[in-house]
Amino acid sequence: AQKITQTQPGMFVQEKEAVTLDCTYDTSDPSYGLFWYKQPSSGEMIFLIYQGSYDQQNATEGRYSLNFQKARKSANLVISASQLGDSAMYFCAMREGVGGSYIPTFGRGTSLIVHP
Amino acid sequence: NAGVTQTPKFQVLKTGQSMTLQCAQDMNHEYMSWYRQDPGMGLRLIHYSVGAGITDQGEVPNGYNVSRSTTEDFPLRLLSAAPSQTSVYFCASSYRPDRGRPDTQYFGPGTRLTVL
Numbered sequence: 001a002q003k004i005t006q007t008q009p010g011m012f013v014q015e016k017e018a019v020t021l022d023c024t025y026d027t028s029d030p031s032y033g034l035f036w037y038k039q040p041s042s043g044e045m046i047f048l049i050y051q052g053s054y055d056q057q058n059a060t061e062g063r064y065s066l067n068f069q070k071a072r073k074s075a076n077l078v079i080s081a082s083q084l085g086d087s088a089m090y091f092c093a094m095r096e097g098v099g100g101s102y103i104p105t106f107g108r109g110t111s112l113i114v115h116p
Numbered sequence: 117n118a119g120v121t122q123t124p125k126f127q128v129l130k131t132g133q134s135m136t137l138q139c140a141q142d143m144n145h146e147y148m149s150w151y152r153q154d155p156g157m158g159l160r161l162i163h164y165s166v167g168a169g170i171t172d173q174g175e176v177p178n179g180y181n182v183s184r185s186t187t188e189d190f191p192l193r194l195l196s197a198a199p200s201q202t203s204v205y206f207c208a209s210s211y212r213p214d215r216g217r218p219d220t221q222y223f224g225p226g227t228r229l230t231v232l
Binding site: 004006009033035037043044045047050091093095097101102103104105106107108109 | 151156160206223
């Protein structure tokens with residue numbers, strides 16, 4: 001079974017609008033970390049945001065926020081005020097703690113296209 | 117700091133040939149890992165290391181070998197290349213996720229490998 005599920009293969013959004021990219025995860029480990037990465041067409045992997053399982057508040061980094069719903073095991077990425085440069089692949093990843101290798105497992109990604 | 121470096125950037129092999137993908141980091145990270153990225157599959161873990169002299173298998177280890185003789189270097193060896201190994205390979209590194217230290221993975225620029 002997949003540990004990280006991204007159900008949206010592709011998303012479209014109008015410039016300046018907000019968009020939510022979905023991510024659900026599966027773990028029985030009480031200590032884990034959740035990451036989002038951006039991969040533009042140039043191919044590099046760019047770290048966006050991190051949420052720890054014990055963090056009480058949702059993580060935010062500039063226009064990026066992580067909507068962390070622990071009971072639902074979801075960690076959705078919200079991009080506010082989309083820009084053309086946000087067009088890219090977005091990957092959700094989870095690092096398990098005590099019961100895992102501490103090496104993140106990735107979802108299959110969501111392709112985001114921002115329209116002018 | 118150079119961060120995570122990978123060589124070569126591109127490589128074409130014939131079936132049956134062997135080669136080594138190089139990866140180095142200068143951030144004194146304990147953890148290093150190799151992923152492959154195929155269309156629609158996200159990033160899949162090949163092998164990883166939690167410190168010099170310690171390596172372990174990931175999700176898709178067959179056909180690949182690794183070693184970690186120093187903290188800085190983590191080469192990936194293809195023993196006998198097959199067309200199924202055509203992919204983009206990423207090396208990544210991070211701190212051990214101790215309390216108080218971010219364990220964000222930093223990625224190299226990737227190696228695009230084609231096996232004919």
